[in-house]
Amino acid sequence: MSGTSKFDATGKQNAGTATHDAKVWNVAIVGFGTVGNSVARILCERAPSPLRLTHICNRSVARKKVDWLPPSVQWTESFEDVLSSDVDIVVEVMGGLQPTEDWIRRALASGKSVVTANKQLISRCGPELISLARSMHQEIAFGASVAGGVPVISGLHEGLAGDDLFKICGILNGTCNYILSQIESNGVSFATALREAQKLGFAEADPTEDIDGLDARAKLAILARVGLHCNVQPASILCRSISAIDSVDFEYANQLGCTIRQISMAELKGDQLFAAVQPALVELSSPLARVEGSQNLVMSTGTYGGETVFGGHGAGGHPTAVAVVSDILAIARSKQAGVCEEAHAAEITPKVTADFATRHYLRFLVKDRPGIIATLATILAEYDINIEAVLQKPGCSKSALPFLITLEECRASLVEQALQKIALLDFLVHPCLHLPILVGDLHAK
Numbered sequence: 001m002s003g004t005s006k007f008d009a010t011g012k013q014n015a016g017t018a019t020h021d022a023k024v025w026n027v028a029i030v031g032f033g034t035v036g037n038s039v040a041r042i043l044c045e046r047a048p049s050p051l052r053l054t055h056i057c058n059r060s061v062a063r064k065k066v067d068w069l070p071p072s073v074q075w076t077e078s079f080e081d082v083l084s085s086d087v088d089i090v091v092e093v094m095g096g097l098q099p100t101e102d103w104i105r106r107a108l109a110s111g112k113s114v115v116t117a118n119k120q121l122i123s124r125c126g127p128e129l130i131s132l133a134r135s136m137h138q139e140i141a142f143g144a145s146v147a148g149g150v151p152v153i154s155g156l157h158e159g160l161a162g163d164d165l166f167k168i169c170g171i172l173n174g175t176c177n178y179i180l181s182q183i184e185s186n187g188v189s190f191a192t193a194l195r196e197a198q199k200l201g202f203a204e205a206d207p208t209e210d211i212d213g214l215d216a217r218a219k220l221a222i223l224a225r226v227g228l229h230c231n232v233q234p235a236s237i238l239c240r241s242i243s244a245i246d247s248v249d250f251e252y253a254n255q256l257g258c259t260i261r262q263i264s265m266a267e268l269k270g271d272q273l274f275a276a277v278q279p280a281l282v283e284l285s286s287p288l289a290r291v292e293g294s295q296n297l298v299m300s301t302g303t304y305g306g307e308t309v310f311g312g313h314g315a316g317g318h319p320t321a322v323a324v325v326s327d328i329l330a331i332a333r334s335k336q337a338g339v340c341e342e343a344h345a346a347e348i349t350p351k352v353t354a355d356f357a358t359r360h361y362l363r364f365l366v367k368d369r370p371g372i373i374a375t376l377a378t379i380l381a382e383y384d385i386n387i388e389a390v391l392q393k394p395g396c397s398k399s400a401l402p403f404l405i406t407l408e409e410c411r412a413s414l415v416e417q418a419l420q421k422i423a424l425l426d427f428l429v430h431p432c433l434h435l436p437i438l439v440g441d442l443h444a445k
């Protein structure tokens with residue numbers, strides 16, 4: 001594949017608008033896959049000053065070579081070559097936890113700054129990597145690790161630094177959003193929507209990380225650190241799968257003026273962080289409801305500035321590479337100016353809970369017989385839970401009858417306790433689907 005290249009005949013990158021005495025910052029890309037390839041394309045085609053791509057490192061690198069990069073770029077399968085070179089900024093886009101963590105540590109320890117798109121790694125050991133970077137007077141930037149090309153990390157860290165943010169809520173996983181949008185607009189089952197997403201490359205062969213919420217909670221943990229200054233491990237955030245959502249749930253949700261999205265939400269209240277990644281009902285008029293396909297959206301709320309919305313392409317080689325190159329440029333600028341970017345300091349280690357007080361959606365699938373509603377109402381009343389409405393779609397099979405109960409606002413933990421008792425009832429065809437209804441002012445109570 002060929003592309004427009006801003007290189008001279010000897011293969012040297014043009015200096016662009018840089019002045020002759022401005023230092024050029026050498027860049028290595030480690031991992032030449034989807035994102036690595038797009039980063040190289042932008043560095044090659046746009047040649048943003050004052051950057052120069054000097055190394056590409058990948059295992060079995062011979063099969064990775066492309067003809068559109070200048071001959072001056074060194075292709076290597078040894079990370080030692082990168083470490084011992086005059087590279088200033090190492091771009092880690094190979095993913096995974098190891099050897100990635102070791103390589104990033106070694107790059108920082110040898111006086112190189114790092115840009116990474118690796119949410120799993122940053123959500124687990126971001127704080128240690130940041131303090132290692134600082135101790136070496138280097139930087140580690142991870143703008144591409146959340147919401148791909150949407151500049152939400154820099155938006156929260158710099159653009160909203162003047163506010164006192166207390167809540168972050170968003171759609172952080174494009175695969176889930178694509179699957180839910182397909183169930184909603186085509187009335188297909190979850191299994192069919194997933195197969196379609198896999199065929200189109202929107203979902204991995206093993207989609208567990210996405211559909212069970214593990215990917216989104218790693219991103220939420222990063223956002224909670226950057227925006228809410230909370231030290232939170234991803235494993236402490238509740239996540240629930242979208243796999244039980246059926247097209248009938250969209251019909252019921254619509255009757256309530258809502259739709260269903262995988263929502264990642266974190267709200268700081270005193271020393272408690274209310275946080276969860278789960279499918280939830282959101283109002284049709286909310287910006288969250290209008291996020292289609294694989295788009296991402298993040299809403300932050302601050303004491304002084306109120307609500308701010310960031311949206312755009314949450315994944316894909318080129319959008320993610322834009323975030324990576326923006327981070328490289330920011331590091332080059334601060335190095336040029338001789339300053340070290342302020343780190344994302346976590347000031348609070350909160351108690352993490354998912355015990356939000358909201359209205360609730362309970363969808364049952366039952367073998368029909370008289371007295372079912374009365375039995376459920378009795379159990380809910382034992383936990384002091386008030387029923388708000390009961391909806392039943394007409395014309396369904398008596399042997400697998402879906403119906404809906406909505407509950408007035410109460411704590412999620414109470415509902416879960418009642419559902420444990422309800423799970424023992426013999427008329428249930430499937431376990432009850434329990435979703436929070438996130439409408440109005442979504443404050444943790």
Ligand SMILES: NC(=O)c1ccc[n+]([C@@H]2O[C@H](COP(=O)([O-])OP(=O)(O)OC[C@H]3O[C@@H](n4cnc5c(N)ncnc54)[C@H](OP(=O)(O)O)[C@@H]3O)[C@@H](O)[C@H]2O)c1
Binds near residue numbers: 032057096145320
């Ligand atoms: N793709 C996206 O839309 C997106 C969005 C946001 C963030 N990210 C993050 O960006 C990172 C890269 O994602 P990607 O989609 O570009 O992945 P990818 O297409 O699988 O590329 C990874 C590259 O790294 C190489 N690699 C993996 N392990 C290696 C090792 N131990 N030594 C040397 N090379 C190794 C792979 O080589 P092989 O060809 O041999 O496997 C491959 O070329 C991940 O952290 C991902 O979470 C991706």
